[in-house]
Amino acid sequence: MASKYSNLLFYILKCLIGTAIGFYLYRLYPTLGAWCLISIILVLSPDDKDAMSLATNRIIANLVGAFIGLTLFYIHPINLLMICIGITASIIVCELLKVQTATRSAGVALLIITMHQPGQYFWDVALERAGGVVSGCIIGMLITYVFHLPFLKLGKSST
Numbered sequence: 001m002a003s004k005y006s007n008l009l010f011y012i013l014k015c016l017i018g019t020a021i022g023f024y025l026y027r028l029y030p031t032l033g034a035w036c037l038i039s040i041i042l043v044l045s046p047d048d049k050d051a052m053s054l055a056t057n058r059i060i061a062n063l064v065g066a067f068i069g070l071t072l073f074y075i076h077p078i079n080l081l082m083i084c085i086g087i088t089a090s091i092i093v094c095e096l097l098k099v100q101t102a103t104r105s106a107g108v109a110l111l112i113i114t115m116h117q118p119g120q121y122f123w124d125v126a127l128e129r130a131g132g133v134v135s136g137c138i139i140g141m142l143i144t145y146v147f148h149l150p151f152l153k154l155g156k157s158s159t
Contacts, residue, residue: 007046007047008046010147011044011045011046013147014044014143014144014147015041015044017143018037018040018041018044018139018140018143019037019040019041021040021139021143022036022037022038022040022041022136022139023037025037025135031125031128031129031132032128032129032131032132032135033132034132035112035129035132035133035136036132036133036135036136036139037136038108038112038132038136039062039109039112039132039133039134039135039136039137039139039140040136040137040139040140040143041140042058042062042105042108042136042140043055043058043059043062043105043136043137043139043140043141043144044140044143044144045058045144051144051147051148052144052145052148054101054102055140055141055144056141057099057101057102058099058102058105058137058140059137059138059140059141060094060097060099060102061090061094061099061102061103061104061105061106061109062102062105062106062108062109062133062134062136062137063109063133063134063137064090064093064094064097064099064106064109065086065090065105065106065107065108065109065110065111065112065113065133066109066110066112066113066130066133066134068086068089068090068093068106068110069086069109069110069111069112069113069114069126069129069130070113070126070127070130072085072086072110072114073113073114073126078114078115082114083110083111083114086110086114087107087110090103090106090107090109090110091103091106091107093106094106109133112129112132112133113126113129113130113133114126
């Protein structure tokens with residue numbers, strides 16, 4: 001029972017730290033920071049066990065979605081068909097990479113990059129959003145690593 005509550009408190013603390021970092025970046029760079037903040041929260045895991053592997057899978061999936069989104073921008077102007085192709089491609093690539101548990105993260109990253117406000121330069125917006133996704137993934141992984149480093153060391157010393 002205590003472990004359940006300690007996991008919950010760790011997860012809340014990880015999310016609050018990630019939110020504070022993401023919000024700070026949002027204040028400095030609104031577009032990049034907003035997507036960074038979303039990616040941070042997507043990468044963090046509430047489950048104590050497998051947190052590092054889940055974070056890694058979510059990062060891989062986010063990068064898959066970001067890469068596919070940027071590729072779609074290069075191929076054709078974004079419309080419903082292109083987004084559907086991107087979602088399908090993200091699911092297939094995640095399946096091939098064996099990160100099926102994080103396929104939703106790939107879809108979200110793809111949508112973040114392909115959705116845009118009218119009148120803005122599409123390619124610049126896509127690159128800035130991709131930078132936000134990648135930054136958020138890195139920050140989320142660092143937070144996960146810092147919180148789970150003591151557990152990783154404990155596991156190695158007991159073997």
